[in-house]
Amino acid sequence: MITIYEPPVRNSGIIGGKFLERTRVAKPNCPPDQPIFYGPQDFYIGVVIEVFRHRFVITNADEYVLKFMEEHTDQFPSSTVESFRQRLAEGSLMRETVKGAPMKVKRTEGDLATLVQQVRAQLKKIAITDKTRVNEMFLRYNSNRTGAIDALNMRGLCRRLQLPADDDVINALVAECIDNPEGKIRLDNFRRFVESS
Known part of the structure; x- marks a missing residue:
């Protein structure tokens, strides 16, 4: 089959x-x-x-x-x-x-805010062109169907999209998505994060 x-x-x-x-x-x-x-x-x-x-x-x-x-x-x-x-x-x-491999970015001191903004801009482009893909991205990593993903899942998502996945970048992205004490990213938070400017 x-x-x-x-x-x-x-x-x-x-x-x-x-x-x-x-x-x-x-x-x-x-x-x-x-x-x-x-x-x-x-x-x-x-x-x-x-x-x-x-x-x-x-x-x-x-x-x-x-x-x-x-x-x-x-x-x-x-x-x-x-x-x-x-x-x-x-x-x-x-x-x-291979062409299209994960981005290797030469880091400079104090560039975290810029990198986070660039990753966010790339995710927003995806959301604008294909809103259903935002849900699919989230659900791919919400395999246990708890309604939430974590930092490890966010790293996997960034790598899949060939975006920078350094620890400090991932931690900053996750911090912007979380509004709960469990440290988990819910779908509505993820959607808001991706679609906001």
Whole structure:
């Protein structure tokens, strides 16, 4: 079974989001009366998968994928498992070299207020262009559905958006979002923070 989510690509016309609900997908050019479906062994870094005349390239994977492959070695060639191991081991190097990697900012003394304002401005741009994305950003990190996120979640959000995630920047952002003694950021506070100027 395959589910496909596409990342949004800026200025490309691709909105991103769910492309395909969970379903079995037949490989192209196989006979309709004897379909050959994609299986786990068909997925590896760099492969081009054709789904209903749309082509998708698998560019990366997470540790969950590698763990699954290691637990089900009978379904995957050893070369595929090793390529995933290598890719994940090189992950930190890739983040430094791939275009669109997290921002590396040369810090100067007293620049905290400026950085916080710039991060806030980037988040506001997202809120102006796509209000539902603000909720999605929050809910992605509110996985336990408590209605609140914390500083660790805010750091993950900033990294995902390629924004500075230094400790002092994250602490300042969180401080601007919190209005409760628990030190948690609620959705309404997060929305207000992102949408305010």
